[in-house]
Amino acid sequence: MIALEKQLKNPVWHSLNETHKKFAVEINGVRFYNPEVCPFGSFEDVGKTVVASNEYVKGTDEFFYVSENQIPLVDDTKVALVKKIDGCQxxxxxxxxxxxxxxxxxxxxxxxxxxxxxxxxxxxxxxxxxxxxxxxxxxxxxxxxxxxxxxxxxxxxxxxxxxxxxxxxxxxxxxxxxxxxxxxxxxxxxxxxxxxxxxxxxxxxxxxxxxxxxxxxxxxxxxxxxxx
Structure with missing residues (x-):
């Protein structure tokens, strides 16, 4: 079992690996929710997010990457940053x-x-x-x-x-x-x-x-x- 503290550092990722696995859309090693359920994505390797984002936006107009401290990489000819929300857990x-x-x-x-x-x-x-x-x-x-x-x-x-x-x-x-x-x-x-x-x-x-x-x-x- 993965320790709770580790899960909390990347809650979207671990939710989609366990309880919410049925909602998971995995693209190039990045995990997203089915966009009809929740517009959230998560990653462990930031180098995977460019390809994943380009594919995921084919099915939704907007989405969030959720991360404790890593900054996602995207193809700015395909997707644009609307805003960054400074949040806390x-x-x-x-x-x-x-x-x-x-x-x-x-x-x-x-x-x-x-x-x-x-x-x-x-x-x-x-x-x-x-x-x-x-x-x-x-x-x-x-x-x-x-x-x-x-x-x-x-x-x-x-x-x-x-x-x-x-x-x-x-x-x-x-x-x-x-x-x-x-x-x-x-x-x-x-x-x-x-x-x-x-x-x-x-x-x-x-x-x-x-x-x-x-x-x-x-x-x-x-x-x-x-x-x-």
Missing amino acids: MVLNQLANVEITEKIFPLAKEMMDEIYDLVWMVMPGYYRKRTYEMGKYFGIFRDGKLVSVTGQRMQTDQFIEVSAVVTHPNYTRQGLAKQLIAHTTKEILKDGKTPILHTNKGNLAISLYEKLGFELTRDMNWWLYRKL
């Missing part, structure tokens, strides 16, 4: 005691469109409709409408990532995201795995994650490329 140390006052529902496949619409309204770019297939999703409703959601994204036999933490702007500052993160984290712990998450450096939500028991561990950068 957080790993649960010990989950804080959070009172759950809201009714939290597991979200069925029939909710895929509603989840997609809410995530894209609040945090566009990362989520695809089939991202739902990557793990369990949970939500809170108001008047029959989904207003807050969180779910599970990258995962291996040892960790599961908490992701898609979004709340409709009309329902923020009510503690909904806090309760959903705590609930989702507990579900991961029940599976005997380590909860992790990723976010942008400087994100105001980092203080919330720290209060819940997550600790900053390393950089995790997101390179967004667009097909030319």
Whole structure:
């Protein structure tokens, strides 16, 4: 078994080698998710990324390379760097005691469109409709409408990532995201795995994650490329 610490240094790569192997598209030694599921790619040898990128963009307009510290190489006649997102990884140390006052529902496949619409309204770019297939999703409703959601994204036999933490702007500052993160984290712990998450450096939500028991561990950068 590959050590957890090694997996966390390249979470996309190891997710696609284990739990999410069914979503893997491997090109020239570089691993990508099926672009209908998640627009992420990863590599161990940066020298392989030029050929892989040129092939992968035949099936998608945009994608991310996810890397702790390596800079991808690409053919700038085929793909262009849109932006680099300076991100960070957080790993649960010990989950804080959070009172759950809201009714939290597991979200069925029939909710895929509603989840997609809410995530894209609040945090566009990362989520695809089939991202739902990557793990369990949970939500809170108001008047029959989904207003807050969180779910599970990258995962291996040892960790599961908490992701898609979004709340409709009309329902923020009510503690909904806090309760959903705590609930989702507990579900991961029940599976005997380590909860992790990723976010942008400087994100105001980092203080919330720290209060819940997550600790900053390393950089995790997101390179967004667009097909030319």
